[in-house]
Amino acid sequence: MNVIVAVDNNWGIGKDGTQNIIIPEDRKYFREKTLGSTIIVGRRTVLDFPGQKPLPGRRNIILSRNPSFSIEGATVASSIDEVFRETAHDENVFVVGGAMVFHLLLNYCDTAYITKFYTTAESDVYFPNLDAMPNWVLRESSDVFESQGITFAYHRYENVSPLRYTQEAR
Numbered sequence: 001m002n003v004i005v006a007v008d009n010n011w012g013i014g015k016d017g018t019q020n021i022i023i024p025e026d027r028k029y030f031r032e033k034t035l036g037s038t039i040i041v042g043r044r045t046v047l048d049f050p051g052q053k054p055l056p057g058r059r060n061i062i063l064s065r066n067p068s069f070s071i072e073g074a075t076v077a078s079s080i081d082e083v084f085r086e087t088a089h090d091e092n093v094f095v096v097g098g099a100m101v102f103h104l105l106l107n108y109c110d111t112a113y114i115t116k117f118y119t120t121a122e123s124d125v126y127f128p129n130l131d132a133m134p135n136w137v138l139r140e141s142s143d144v145f146e147s148q149g150i151t152f153a154y155h156r157y158e159n160v161s162p163l164r165y166t167q168e169a170r
């Protein structure tokens, strides 16, 4: 299981239900990385997707505890157990947010694709600071790019001791 996220200097990821920084290059990177995969997403983040619809070209699994919640073209999972049951045979799985879902599943992920914006934006939701977590090791960094006055880079971190899913592991 992988995680993909765009963060600012403070690991802030969003404000008022939407992303705090959006640049087209990162959107393209996200699309290219996740196309053809299964994505796991929280119900609140789906509200911020274009047309509040599942992302095309990917299997969308939406986490929600609301039994009457459904969206055409997506699978709804009401628990972490259901997420792992649903994805047991899927080859490429990406956790795509938001904050609650990242916190729920981060420890089960092997790889984190982090777009780092070298700026600080107002945020009310945060991703855990991987640089402060000894089990997450920075393995690869791109060059530093610039778009719309924002410098950014793509980083790949590896979790050297991921949790393996069992019901007891929770």
Ligand SMILES: NC(=O)c1ccc[n+]([C@@H]2O[C@H](COP(=O)([O-])OP(=O)(O)OC[C@H]3O[C@@H](n4cnc5c(N)ncnc54)[C@H](OP(=O)(O)O)[C@@H]3O)[C@@H](O)[C@H]2O)c1
Binding pocket: 004, 005, 006, 007, 012, 013, 014, 015, 016, 017, 018, 019, 020, 041, 042, 043, 044, 045, 046, 048, 063, 064, 065, 066, 069, 077, 078, 079, 080, 096, 097, 098, 099, 100, 101, 102, 104, 125
């Ligand atoms: N920068 C980035 O790369 C990035 C990426 C994605 C999102 N974001 C940002 O993150 C923010 C949204 O994050 P968020 O934390 O507010 O919401 P979220 O994680 O997108 O969704 C939270 C919802 O997921 C469901 N959920 C959470 N844990 C669950 C569990 N254990 N079992 C079943 N369902 C569960 C609940 O839905 P119900 O209430 O329906 O039960 C909960 O309200 C937005 O600002 C968004 O823009 C940023």
